[in-house]
Amino acid sequence: MDKQEATTTTMATQTADKPIEELSDVTVRFAGDSGDGMQLTGGQFTRTSAIFGNDISTFPDFPAEIRAPAGSLAGVSGFQVHFSNCDVHTPGDMVDTLVVFNPAALKVNIGDVREGGIIIANDESFGKTDLRKAGYDQNPLEDGSITKQKVHRVPVSRLTREALKDSKLGTKQVERCKNFFALGLVSWLYGRPLEPTLQWIDQKFGKNPDVAEANRLVLKAGHAYGETCELFHSSYRVSKATLPPGKYRRISGNEAVSLGIIAASHQSGKDLFYGSYPITPASDILHHLSGYKHYGVKTFQAEDEIAAVTASLGASFAGDFAVTGTSGPGLALKAEAIGLGVMTELPLVIINVQRGGPSTGLPTKTEQADLLQAMYGRNGECPVAVLAASSPADCFYAAIEAGRIAMTHMTPVILLTDGYIANGEEPWAIPNPADLAKINVVHTTETNSNGNGEGDGFLPYKRDENLVRPWAIPGTPELQHRIGGLEKQDVTGNVNYEPANHEHMINTRARKIELIANDIPAQEVMGPEQGDLLVLGWGGTAGAIRSAVERVQQQGRSVAHAHIKYLNPFPRNLGQLLANYKKVLIPELNSGQLRLLIRAEYLVDAISLNKVQGKPFLISEIETKINQVLANE
Amino acid sequence: MSTEALPQLKAKDFASDQDVRWCPGCGDYAILAQVKKVMPELGIPREKMVFVSGIGCSSRFPYYMNTYGFHSIHGRAPAVATGIKVANPELTVWVVTGDGDGLSIGGNHLIHAIRRNLDVNILLFNNRIYGLTKGQYSPTSELGKKTKSTPMGSVDNPIHPLSIAIGAEASFVARTIDRNVQHMAEVLRRAAAHRGTAFIEIYQNCNIFNDGAFFYASEKDQKHDTTLYLEHGKPMIFGEKKDKGIRLNGMEPEIVSLADGSMKEDDLLFHDEKSPEPSLAYLLSRMRYPEFPEPVGVLRSVDQPRFEIGIQDQVDQAIAKRGRGTLEDLLNAGDTWMIED
Structure with a gap:
């Protein structure tokens, strides 16, 4: 098929009677230059699918450079959405339909398209220069090199111009509407309604009626093109998912974590202070929270990571619920101050949205390689509670839990998320606020000395049965006290360098964190309570592990999945649970950090599955490894 | 107070x-x-x-x-x-x-x-x-x-x-x-x-x-x-006998003597x-x-x-304009949809 033939496909003479195929789930990826609007296109397609009633999971994948050279491989931005009529846990292993806006996007993404999948290419951006920028000698759409997928060459740019021939917009503005053509076309292909996007266009571009009208026209033109042109012989349907009844919204991990800490602030009756320094991929938390001032949220964009955490500690001392957010390099900078939080025993939540490391590493790519940093990355014996969220929606609950533990156990808590769940979205069954537990925070107002020689007046380090010290805040009469980073005498909090006291305090601080294990739920398991293999995970790998384990379970194998939310302290039953299986497999997006902890703590010879490519696991990668481990029994 | x-x-x-x-x-x-x-x-x-x-x-x-x-x-x-x-x-x-x-x-x-x-x-x-x-x-x-x-x-x-x-x-x-x-x-x-x-x-x-x-x-x-x-509003004078002052010479300060009467307080930098x-x-x-x-x-x-x-x-203004946020509003914002029984 030469180019002329593809582009002269008549539209007007076609009828809309094309066959419709029913599918259970589909993965679509939009890819183009980082300036082509791929994130917006993917986001709108996701939104429409979610409102339509599918279960969804998304994976935005973009370069660290805001505008890498146009047409280059480095500048390719992608957005993948997996939508389904049943429960989905990942954005999908293989792509069913890939929409590419230039040769670079094709080159970067074609390896992920399944055999028999569809590739829709903006034919007009495959000129000589475009091809050269992507390193193609010949046009891959014409040279017969793509044999396993069905290629549809669509002159998106020209059709966009035609649709807008009466528009007042300039050439550049017209060109920028082309992503809506692709969105219209793919919406037709999968039977998605246009209404949600039309409404969104009205809201977004309401102040600019020419742009709004242009986007509407182009969206409809894309849809009509699919309906009438001969390229597509059928379209597809993915019916609504059978999600539990209730009210839903789409949510990303960064948004959920923001809502979660506001909820924790609300449930504890404390104002929220959020100190942060912009860092990818955590900045969105700062953006979200700065828009929630009417919830009493005070955001502080600090001069650096250290100011962000130390200001948060100051706010905590003064009685706010204090949270600081960052990514791996920022956590490293905050280490000394987190130690100060451990020493002063103040509540503080540190959110670490993990990214590829070490050093600056892969700022926009995901990784789980900060677990050991969270556990041990400070001077001295310096234990903190560590939690990990397992999905975008779980970020909400994990953030509340981190706040609860911090405030009721008077300790810094590190909450680990990652770039994958922070930017990925899924539908979220909105909880009833009445179902969220209160967080019981008490600020001491009375002196607490019993007069039996333990010291006079207020004793800031006199502990309760959980070894938790009182939180007395400035402004409270008669409770003036001084805290700081020097070792202190237990009970009085006075500076103290005595050898025995130091060891006692080291042990006390450790024991205080261990006792949190009495205040967290037991570890749950999906699958048989004992058997051949337990697949143990933590963090954002939950969806891929669960899907892989379900597949193997369906083959009748004795495999279970446990996903740890509480990494320090571990749930009380974890050791016993591990002993119930012949083998333990730990898939992680690092070189084996949880495995190190599990081996050290429980002497279990766990097997690793490691991937450190800045990308999440495919379900198939874990499934293959499970089968391999089971075969070696 | x-x-x-x-x-x-x-x-x-x-x-x-x-x-x-x-x-x-x-x-x-x-x-x-x-x-x-x-x-x-x-x-x-x-x-x-x-x-x-x-x-x-x-x-x-x-x-x-x-x-x-x-x-x-x-x-x-x-x-x-x-x-x-x-x-x-x-x-x-x-x-x-x-x-x-x-x-x-x-x-x-x-x-x-x-x-x-x-x-x-x-x-x-x-x-x-x-x-x-x-x-x-x-x-x-x-x-x-x-x-x-x-x-x-x-x-x-x-x-x-x-x-x-x-x-x-x-x-x-x-x-x-x-x-x-x-x-x-x-x-x-x-x-x-x-x-x-x-x-x-x-x-x-x-x-x-x-x-x-x-x-x-x-x-x-x-x-x-x-x-x-x-001292606010006062000429810049120093020295044990209060006999020296600071004057502006172009953009630069300079020390001048008040002792010989050639320079008065009004000539000094205030x-x-x-x-x-x-x-x-x-x-x-x-x-x-x-x-x-x-x-x-x-x-x-x-x-x-x-x-x-x-x-x-800013917090006060946001609350005055939008009312104190509730959890209900917080959770139910954005695009929502119902899944029926």
Whole structure:
């Protein structure tokens, strides 16, 4: 098929009677230059699918450079959405339909398209220069090199111009509407309604009626093109998912974590202070929270990571619920101050949205390689509670839990998320606020000395049965006290360098964190309570592990999945649970950090599955490894 | 402030039960004594005061005050104070720091607290040496300073605290001297009354590692010719016999004599601490020993919007405009849809 033939496909003479195929789930990826609007296109397609009633999971994948050279491989931005009529846990292993806006996007993404999948290419951006920028000698759409997928060459740019021939917009503005053509076309292909996007266009571009009208026209033109042109012989349907009844919204991990800490602030009756320094991929938390001032949220964009955490500690001392957010390099900078939080025993939540490391590493790519940093990355014996969220929606609950533990156990808590769940979205069954537990925070107002020689007046380090010290805040009469980073005498909090006291305090601080294990739920398991293999995970790998384990379970194998939310302290039953299986497999997006902890703590010879490519696991990668481990029994 | 009569507190009511552990003869004692003396005059209850520090000799200060206190980590006191003040703007917050803590490891935070005009009082004890780590040169040590870490003399140009503060457009900048306790008390009162960041450099003698560093400015036999005590609206006159003055020659200050009658007071530079432009204050901060008498007193005192008030105002405005947010609204925002039974 030469180019002329593809582009002269008549539209007007076609009828809309094309066959419709029913599918259970589909993965679509939009890819183009980082300036082509791929994130917006993917986001709108996701939104429409979610409102339509599918279960969804998304994976935005973009370069660290805001505008890498146009047409280059480095500048390719992608957005993948997996939508389904049943429960989905990942954005999908293989792509069913890939929409590419230039040769670079094709080159970067074609390896992920399944055999028999569809590739829709903006034919007009495959000129000589475009091809050269992507390193193609010949046009891959014409040279017969793509044999396993069905290629549809669509002159998106020209059709966009035609649709807008009466528009007042300039050439550049017209060109920028082309992503809506692709969105219209793919919406037709999968039977998605246009209404949600039309409404969104009205809201977004309401102040600019020419742009709004242009986007509407182009969206409809894309849809009509699919309906009438001969390229597509059928379209597809993915019916609504059978999600539990209730009210839903789409949510990303960064948004959920923001809502979660506001909820924790609300449930504890404390104002929220959020100190942060912009860092990818955590900045969105700062953006979200700065828009929630009417919830009493005070955001502080600090001069650096250290100011962000130390200001948060100051706010905590003064009685706010204090949270600081960052990514791996920022956590490293905050280490000394987190130690100060451990020493002063103040509540503080540190959110670490993990990214590829070490050093600056892969700022926009995901990784789980900060677990050991969270556990041990400070001077001295310096234990903190560590939690990990397992999905975008779980970020909400994990953030509340981190706040609860911090405030009721008077300790810094590190909450680990990652770039994958922070930017990925899924539908979220909105909880009833009445179902969220209160967080019981008490600020001491009375002196607490019993007069039996333990010291006079207020004793800031006199502990309760959980070894938790009182939180007395400035402004409270008669409770003036001084805290700081020097070792202190237990009970009085006075500076103290005595050898025995130091060891006692080291042990006390450790024991205080261990006792949190009495205040967290037991570890749950999906699958048989004992058997051949337990697949143990933590963090954002939950969806891929669960899907892989379900597949193997369906083959009748004795495999279970446990996903740890509480990494320090571990749930009380974890050791016993591990002993119930012949083998333990730990898939992680690092070189084996949880495995190190599990081996050290429980002497279990766990097997690793490691991937450190800045990308999440495919379900198939874990499934293959499970089968391999089971075969070696 | 409440009209209810406050109990009359005395200096000793501001002393904590901890033994003071500075070296005998340290200039810090004089500063602690003056702070304890001035605090009761302010009419602020002890529980509404917070002293925040970093690391160094000066940073032990909070342990000795019967107020709330936070002895934090090296250089970070201004950032800790920012969190405290934003969380509770009603607290009176004092930051105690030194030349190493405030201008070396914590230079960044100091500058940013000042340019935000956070309503705190920053006391920078400048002794031009590292004391707690036993005698290395500091960022304010003079060029060529021989210390344990610079046996052949330092090769770094020193930083000047007042110039830094004015460069960051501090709304209140002053200098005082540990051995001039009355003047120090007055500057502390002025700082306490100021709304916004009050930055005070205190020349402080480290009698162990840098004894006499500021004797030129503190000792009877020299101080009259080496210091210029500033008074708002008054001509800049100094010298034991008040016979010398500072005049502006083009953009540069110069010392002139009033003794022979060729120069009158009206010819001199007049101090204006309230000038909205920081140029005069900056010029004063660059008058340095031995070429010039060094200015002592308040260089600058102007009203500027305050950081913690700005943050609180935005919260208040958002609540006034949108109503206090509820969890119901928070969770149900955005695109929602129903899945029916």
